[in-house]
Amino acid sequence: MSNPDAYGLDAVGIPDDETLARAALTYCLDGADAIMHATLLGAGSAISVLQHICDIPHAWSSNDNDLQSAPDSVKRLEQAFYAGLTTWGKRITKQASQAFMRSLRNWHRRSLTAVRLQDNTFLNWISAEGAQWIIGPHSALWPASLQDLSLRGDWAPPLCLWGRGYPRALNACSSPLAIVGSRGVNTYGHTTARALAFEASKNGHTIISGGALGSDAAAHWGTIAAQEDYGSQAGATIAVFAGGLNHIGPKSNLRLFDAIVEHGGALLSEMCPGTIPQARRFLLRNRIIASMASAVVVSQARLRSGAINTAGWANELNRKVYAIPGNIDMPHNAGCNRLVHDGKAILLDRIENINDALDDDHAESNSTSPIDAPALDQRAQLPRCITKNATFPASEHASHQSASTSSIEQHHKSHAKRTIADRGDTESGDSGPEGNAQNHMPDNSHAPDMEALILQAIRSCNNQHIPASIDAVLMMLGSMSNTKSLAETPPHDTIASAARHTIALMELDGTLLLNNGQLQRVHTPNREVTR
Structure with a gap:
């Protein structure tokens, strides 16, 4: 069980399979990677992506194979990348395909620097012997504002977060x-x-x-x-x-x-x-x-x-x-x-x-506290590919250079951004690790406060220069991957009804203003800051 008074792994409990897979992929990346983000969008889960990487024959990364002769797992990953690009609002280009193949070789090459160990040893490494907790974007503890990093087609949000201390501080x-x-x-x-x-x-x-x-x-x-x-x-x-x-x-x-x-x-x-x-x-x-x-x-x-x-x-x-x-x-x-x-x-x-x-409201706005969060499976049950290959670094020095280093360093010289295809305005299409989550929202018993979700959706509309009409806000609520709960999500129409009701209440109490068909958050005069 999670323990809100704990500092390390006990603060959130044993990570679930999706989080463990994201942690293993983080090692394979050796840094943030927008190409991986697009691949995850298309594949639907980190477990699937990691499984396909593990299934690639060892010799493939050193051979200059074209797609026709590539292993099936490589083809599936490329298809997932293309699907993710489309979801992310990007065009599929020859340059994007070439960038993906280069990145995939680097991911695979780093995965081969792993050793075979037992499940509990993997968990010990992933949590630094239990001293650190780890969460993924589908966690109720994940900071919702990190999702803004996916609003651009050349930026990558974190795959997961490691922490020491109190996880509830992230959303306090x-x-x-x-x-x-x-x-x-x-x-x-x-x-x-x-x-x-x-x-x-x-x-x-x-x-x-x-x-x-x-x-x-x-x-x-x-x-x-x-x-x-x-x-x-x-x-x-x-x-x-x-x-x-x-x-x-x-x-x-x-x-x-x-x-x-x-x-x-x-x-x-x-x-x-x-x-x-x-x-x-x-x-x-x-x-x-x-x-x-x-x-x-x-x-x-x-x-x-x-x-x-x-x-x-x-x-x-x-x-x-x-x-x-x-x-x-x-x-x-x-x-x-x-x-x-x-x-x-x-x-x-x-x-x-x-x-x-700064706003005055300091209630936890986009997460339950650890004591209220759904209990995680306490068994160290790992993704099948990790159980099969026990993929994780052989030593603590997880920063050894790979073939991806030169491209990453070049990427940082341009304000730490990596372009995966043509540039331009993009839409947030991150459906989270569960894949087709655009039309679902979490059960209110485990979800963030609905008012806070609505304000976040309005903010996301503004960030993407989308008029924040009621319908646009409802659509944004459905596409916000950070609202994915550990619990089973209810039908979209139930949440839409609850959201419309909450919007009406927020208009009545003066929190929201419907002006020319667009929802606007109302600030008190002495708090308004205009840039």
């Missing part, structure tokens, strides 16, 4: 705040980052940062200070890392990481245990920080800084971006000043003004 606040900045901040930058975190946390907001020296550490410590002063009223903090959680650092921050967990926060990564936090992975990590937040503040940054990269992700994800200005003759402030000058950030001239950018 409907308006989390990310605070980022340079490692080498001066006293001004350190003070502002800490003060910002303290101010937002004391009002109940979750603070997200990267666990690094400088601005990140100041933001985390500011949150902890607010928790010690205001108790349970204050929001917790989440640190997102670029490598596996048994390679977190720097060592000088180890006391900070322990304090984050002790105060009800979480340490988070999309990378499997043993993955070294190489430089190329930090840019990808930044997309997770930006997507999990409702607003991002750059407290102090130079012109070339990872914090500027995070602000770029946030802008493309339609998050609110703020920057704290500083003296124009100080290089420490040049990045923030440039963001404001270029219109890429709102100038934040007072610490207290950050409250105007």
Whole structure:
């Protein structure tokens, strides 16, 4: 059973088969991969994709076979990729097909670096001997805002997430705040980052940062200070890392990481245990920080800084971006000043003004807490292909270079994006690991709050520049993969009826406004922030 007071695997229970398969695929990828995301869309489940990869003959990855002579499992995976491209709103092109075949060879090659071990050994590796919990997108604990990463055809959301600490921290606040900045901040930058975190946390907001020296550490410590002063009223903090959680650092921050967990926060990564936090992975990590937040503040940054990269992700994800200005003759402030000058950030001239950018409601908006989540199967029952081949890394050093490295590094040079086909506007077609989930929603007994789901659907419509009519919102509700529950889903018309009823109630209480046929969220005048 899951235990909300536990730090490690016991906090969520034994991962289900789909999550375990996603974890194994994460190792095969050696990083985020939009091509894998499209393949999962078409295949319907990670278990199916992993099974087909395991079924590919060992010799295939070293031979330059064309599709006609390729194994059946390769053909099935390519068909799944094409189906996923279509679902994702992309055209099937020769370039996309070639990119898929290159990626598949790399996935297969990495799968061959595995060893044969028993089921319990696989589980020990996947959970770092039980010290880490793991969730997939179909989990009730999954942060719904990560789904925004699939709105673009060249971005990839995480396959799964590893964590230490309290998983309920991921959804404890409907308006989390990310605070980022340079490692080498001066006293001004350190003070502002800490003060910002303290101010937002004391009002109940979750603070997200990267666990690094400088601005990140100041933001985390500011949150902890607010928790010690205001108790349970204050929001917790989440640190997102670029490598596996048994390679977190720097060592000088180890006391900070322990304090984050002790105060009800979480340490988070999309990378499997043993993955070294190489430089190329930090840019990808930044997309997770930006997507999990409702607003991002750059407290102090130079012109070339990872914090500027995070602000770029946030802008493309339609998050609110703020920057704290500083003296124009100080290089420490040049990045923030440039963001404001270029219109890429709102100038934040007072610490207290950050409250105007954040909503007041801190009820868990898109997940049940672990104590309410459906109990997971406690047997270490693995996907058949894992049981058959016991596929997982032979050593903890899961970051050894593969043939995919050069393409990944080239991908990061262009703002950490990978193009899988022609560029252009796309629609979110992620149906989650269960495949054809577009027309289903979870049972309300295990689902996120319906009002929060409706607000998320309106936000997704706005992100995709779709008029948020009632029908469009209902369609978006049906396509949001993060609403997939562990329980059996009811018919779509039942949920549609419940959603229409909830929309009517939200109009009556003033939460929503139907203006010219489009639903709009209503903010109180002193809370409205216009970009």
